[in-house]
Amino acid sequence: MNIMNPAGMNRQALPIARTHRNHLPGRTEPLPPRTEPSDFRGALLRGLEDVNTHQKAHESLSVQAIVSPESVDAHDLTIAAAKANTSLSIAKNVVDRVVQAYRDITSLR
Numbered sequence: 001m002n003i004m005n006p007a008g009m010n011r012q013a014l015p016i017a018r019t020h021r022n023h024l025p026g027r028t029e030p031l032p033p034r035t036e037p038s039d040f041r042g043a044l045l046r047g048l049e050d051v052n053t054h055q056k057a058h059e060s061l062s063v064q065a066i067v068s069p070e071s072v073d074a075h076d077l078t079i080a081a082a083k084a085n086t087s088l089s090i091a092k093n094v095v096d097r098v099v100q101a102y103r104d105i106t107s108l109r
Contacts, residue, residue, distance in 0.1 A: 047094065051087045058084040 037043040058080040065072040 044094070044098075047091060051084075051091045054080070054084040054087045 037046050058077075061072055061077050061080045065077050
């Protein structure tokens with residue numbers, strides 16, 4: 001079967017190899033239930049815990065990539081780095097906005 005030649009295609013599915021154990025077809029496990037925080041303090045703390053989780057996951061994957069490079073996929077490391085960077089950036093912006101709002105409120109006197 002020649003993929004580049006349309007005449008060689010007979011509308012059959014191409015075989016795709018599963019290269020990573022997490023890439024399972026039809027994987028539909030439900031996410032674990034999360035309780036939503038009821039106040040701003042709880043939401044802020046939950047967000048900071050999530051940032052910390054992303055940072056730790058990136059750190060552990062980075063260490064694993066240095067110690068045993070064959071055991072870590074480069075894509076997983078890149079995704080973990082992007083998640084950690086994005087979550088930290090968002091948290092920094094939220095904290096900056098909260099500090100700015102506090103300054104605005106205190107200067108209304």
